[in-house]
Amino acid sequence: MIHIVLRWDFHVVVFQPQPHFQSLFKSGQNPSSSSSRNDDAISRLPALFYVPQLSFSSGDMLLVHAKPTSEWWWAELHGVIGYVPASVIRQEPDEEEEPVEDPWQDEEYFGSYKTLKLHLEMLSDKSRTEAYRHVIFNNSAALRGKVVMDLGCGTGIISLFCAQLAQPSVVYAVEACSMAAYTRQLVKQNGFEEVVTVLQGRAEEIQLPEKVDVLVSEWMGSCLLFEFMVESVLLARDRWLKEGAVTWPSSAALTLVPCQADGYYAEKMAFWEHPYGLDFTPLQPLARQEFFTKPRFSHLVEPAECLAAPCHVIRLDMYTLQIRDLEVLGRFLFCVERSGIFHEFTAWFTVHFNSMEAEGSAVELDTGPSAEPTHWKRTLFMLDRPVSVCAGDSISGTIVLRRNPVWRRHMNVFLHWSINGSTEDVGTKTFPMWR
Ligand SMILES: N=C(N)NC/C=C/[C@H]1O[C@@H](n2cnc3c(N)ncnc32)[C@H](O)[C@@H]1O
Numbered sequence: 234m235i236h237i238v239l240r241w242d243f244h245v246v247v248f249q250p251q252p253h254f255q256s257l258f259k260s261g262q263n264p265s266s267s268s269s270r271n272d273d274a275i276s277r278l279p280a281l282f283y284v285p286q287l288s289f290s291s292g293d294m295l296l297v298h299a300k301p302t303s304e305w306w307w308a309e310l311h312g313v314i315g316y317v318p319a320s321v322i323r324q325e326p327d328e329e330e331e332p333v334e335d336p337w338q339d340e341e342y343f344g345s346y347k348t349l350k351l352h353l354e355m356l357s358d359k360s361r362t363e364a365y366r367h368v369i370f371n372n373s374a375a376l377r378g379k380v381v382m383d384l385g386c387g388t389g390i391i392s393l394f395c396a397q398l399a400q401p402s403v404v405y406a407v408e409a410c411s412m413a414a415y416t417r418q419l420v421k422q423n424g425f426e427e428v429v430t431v432l433q434g435r436a437e438e439i440q441l442p443e444k445v446d447v448l449v450s451e452w453m454g455s456c457l458l459f460e461f462m463v464e465s466v467l468l469a470r471d472r473w474l475k476e477g478a479v480t481w482p483s484s485a486a487l488t489l490v491p492c493q494a495d496g497y498y499a500e501k502m503a504f505w506e507h508p509y510g511l512d513f514t515p516l517q518p519l520a521r522q523e524f525f526t527k528p529r530f531s532h533l534v535e536p537a538e539c540l541a542a543p544c545h546v547i548r549l550d551m552y553t554l555q556i557r558d559l560e561v562l563g564r565f566l567f568c569v570e571r572s573g574i575f576h577e578f579t580a581w582f583t584v585h586f587n588s589m590e591a592e593g594s595a596v597e598l599d600t601g602p603s604a605e606p607t608h609w610k611r612t613l614f615m616l617d618r619p620v621s622v623c624a625g626d627s628i629s630g631t632i633v634l635r636r637n638p639v640w641r642r643h644m645n646v647f648l649h650w651s652i653n654g655s656t657e658d659v660g661t662k663t664f665p666m667w668r
Pocket of ligand 1: 343346384385386387388407408409410412434435436437451452453454460462465
């Protein structure tokens, strides 16, 4: 979709500080928009903590990739991509509008949830499913008479928990794919037709008869954000959640830790040193490319393999998070607690469910090595070359989860690290998830 810029007759570089990094700014450095002061201030800032919006001038032709909200569109100008305020641009009718592939790949994405495979995997994950049941049980009194929306209900397990353990006035179970027809059968089979209403359609498009008191969803993907179903939750939050109402999960955190991974390294890399007494090391560059380029999702790191204390690199408050903040960033500083070989970074997430009652206890779903394994397991980012580290060394750097500007369910993870702050002993690597 081509658009031209109207009204804005000056060059604008607008940076939007991300609230959850507010605390990381040095005082007095919050930029204001559209001023030379802005440019100076920004040139001094750690740009990593800003989501640049597109700079453009009147008359520019923008290529709009996506319109996540009515006020902010995701667009491209001269190869640079960023958010633009929709209010200043006008759609130019295209002569030949060639069909553009759906950046959400909804056909493939929702198609994967039409069969039982993924639903069986999620339902078989007791840590995950029991956590949601625990939340409903803990809040059963507060849920009485409430209106609930279960976004992406799948087989409807969370909605069925609500009807089984509490007395909400209604649960709107929203499911985009044809699984919804079976979900209706399950609601009937278990006698909850009076409470649970299954609506087939995308949460972004369905119409609810009323706003809701509780928005519950199990949206977390590998490395927390993969699939970016969280965007659908934010849109539904802004559209259907009553003032002061509850969203479950209430917050999320991504955790990172440097680890030793002898087994995986031996299996994929050391193996080529002398298979059957022969030297196959010329294949190691191929092995590095094939096995270490993409993150490994199905990884179960043990606590003993962690070389330092894990650290939360990203925290998301589901009440204040904005879609444009989903180009999320983080930084880390690890103090190595045990000498060993630094093979990889491992990532996992934790989500919290605040109680609806002031004194109620929160529920936590932790997918890390100190908790029961879950179907998410953990995500492993293998370094190209392992590094020997000693207790007391520091591993500092940044992790940037940059959403794929075109394929909106995908992202790239940039990792940059330095050992003991040195400028020689540094590393940097980008991991595509998946495109
Ligand atoms: N990855 C994790 N954890 N959960 C995936 C959960 C996916 C389920 O939620 C549905 N879903 C995902 N996004 C939407 C949406 N915007 N509107 C309606 N239904 C949706 C999918 O069809 C799956 O059944």
